[in-house]
Amino acid sequence: MTWLDLPDGTGFGITNLPYGIFSTPGTARRTAVAIGDRVLDLAAATGDPVHATGTLNAFMARGPAAWGALRRQLTAWLTDPAHRAAIEPLLSPRADVTMHLPIEVADYVDFYSSRHHAENLGRMFRPGTPPLTPNWTHLPIAYHGRAGTVRVSGTPVIRPAGQLGAARFGPSERLDIEAEVGFVVGMPSTPGEPVPVDAFTAHVFGVCLVNDWSARDLQAWEYVPLGPFLGKSFLTSVSAWVVPLAALEAARVAPPARDVELLPYLDDSAAPWGLDLTLEVRLNGELISRPPFKQLYWTAPQQLAHLTVNGASLRTGDLFASGTVSGPAGDQYGSLIELSWNGTAPLTLAGGARSFLEDGDVVTITATAPGPGGTRIGFGEVTGTVTPAPRRAPA
Ligand SMILES: O=C(O)/C=C/C(=O)CC(=O)CC(=O)O
Numbered sequence: 567m568t569w570l571d572l573p574d575g576t577g578f579g580i581t582n583l584p585y586g587i588f589s590t591p592g593t594a595r596r597t598a599v600a601i602g603d604r605v606l607d608l609a610a611a612t613g614d615p616v617h618a619t620g621t622l623n624a625f626m627a628r629g630p631a632a633w634g635a636l637r638r639q640l641t642a643w644l645t646d647p648a649h650r651a652a653i654e655p656l657l658s659p660r661a662d663v664t665m666h667l668p669i670e671v672a673d674y675v676d677f678y679s680s681r682h683h684a685e686n687l688g689r690m691f692r693p694g695t696p697p698l699t700p701n702w703t704h705l706p707i708a709y710h711g712r713a714g715t716v717r718v719s720g721t722p723v724i725r726p727a728g729q730l731g732a733a734r735f736g737p738s739e740r741l742d743i744e745a746e747v748g749f750v751v752g753m754p755s756t757p758g759e760p761v762p763v764d765a766f767t768a769h770v771f772g773v774c775l776v777n778d779w780s781a782r783d784l785q786a787w788e789y790v791p792l793g794p795f796l797g798k799s800f801l802t803s804v805s806a807w808v809v810p811l812a813a814l815e816a817a818r819v820a821p822p823a824r825d826v827e828l829l830p831y832l833d834d835s836a837a838p839w840g841l842d843l844t845l846e847v848r849l850n851g852e853l854i855s856r857p858p859f860k861q862l863y864w865t866a867p868q869q870l871a872h873l874t875v876n877g878a879s880l881r882t883g884d885l886f887a888s889g890t891v892s893g894p895a896g897d898q899y900g901s902l903i904e905l906s907w908n909g910t911a912p913l914t915l916a917g918g919a920r921s922f923l924e925d926g927d928v929v930t931i932t933a934t935a936p937g938p939g940g941t942r943i944g945f946g947e948v949t950g951t952v953t954p955a956p957r958r959a960p961a
């Protein structure tokens with residue numbers, strides 16, 4: 567129990583304690599933890615300069631023992647009434663603060679781990695071939711994204727322009743979303759030393775929401791044979807709050823059965839990390855999808871093991887995302903290209919029919935997961951509003 571008066575049904579209860587970076591007018595960026603509809607200023611509460619650096623990276627680099635110690639300290643401060651007089655003045659309403667990108671992103675990798683999404687995209691992008699490529703059940707497929715264009719929730723989505731086909735240039739006409747879950751690396755690894763599946767919690771600090779905005783026309787024209795490039799590099803939005811892995815113990819579930827026997831480095835049966843998150847996607851306020859994360863074929867420890875198995879090392883601030891989360895049902899797809907079946911079955915919304923995004927559209931992704939003792943773990947939101955492509959001379 568906490569001495570705070572928390573809003574009913576808050577996803578930011580005492581069992582969550584997500585971290586973010588905030589400022590108020592005229593003050594520097596510093597670390598906060600969210601509790602109910604307020605934020606606690608950790609720079610002030612702890613006096614530790616690591617929380618005044620303006621990103622979570624330096625704290626994340628201290629490692630799991632430090633993460634656990636601070637979490638225990640925060641729990642004590644927010645539950646024991648003896649601390650109330652010291653802590654309460656350091657809380658601000660969340661509505662009064664500005665949130666910033668929580669991490670300095672080192673490298674950004676995006677997986678492709680939802681079987682339903684991969685099959686749907688295969689059917690649309692590669693008709694006449696089997697929906698899954700033969701490698702899909704043997705390794706978690708991914709591409710390297712652009713770290714420098716990972717931005718915090720609320721960043722405007724400037725409609726990208728580019729080649730739409732042979733000798734065709736212009737603003738994307740098929741701007742899409744991808745509802746995803748991101749994993750933030752706290753602890754680096756050593757070059758040449760793969761990170762085994764069972765070292766996941768020694769490296770990964772927490773979880774955020776991701777929208778991997780995608781221009782399907784640019785993507786379809788450019789992606790063979792090297793994969794996504796400009797169709798996805800213009801912006802990737804992340805939620806302002808990073809939920810610590812420690813808050814997700816009650817959400818862990820077994821992943822789906824695997825089709826083929828995996829190589830030992832991908833065997834995660836000893837400590838399964840399926841996660842029972844449910845995402846919700848809203849377009850201009852209307853709920854359009856509820857993608858279930860727990861059915862993802864590849865788990866985050868497998869993704870981490872795979873991305874380091876060649877000896878590539880991790881850095882503090884690396885972000886790896888799940889890939890679009892789509893469930894089997896038509897109202898569980900994590901992208902508009904699936905929800906509108908490549909534009910052939912537009913969604914009927916209060917604001918009119920939609921296949922892809924129009925200027926002014928607002929997309930908001932939220933998620934919840936079960937927490938300990940019947941509590942709910944919230945992830946805040948990742949939102950963005952589409953703004954028109956700037957007028958440029960024709961390329
Ligand atoms: O199958 C393809 O050619 C393309 C797939 C994607 O666009 C998906 C991607 O970015 C990875 C993901 O989000 O699952």
Ligand SMILES: [Ca+2]
Pocket residue numbers: 676744746778889890
């Ligand atoms: Ca993606």
Ligand SMILES: [Mg+2]
Pocket residue numbers: 711777778779780798799800801802
């Ligand atoms: Mg992207």
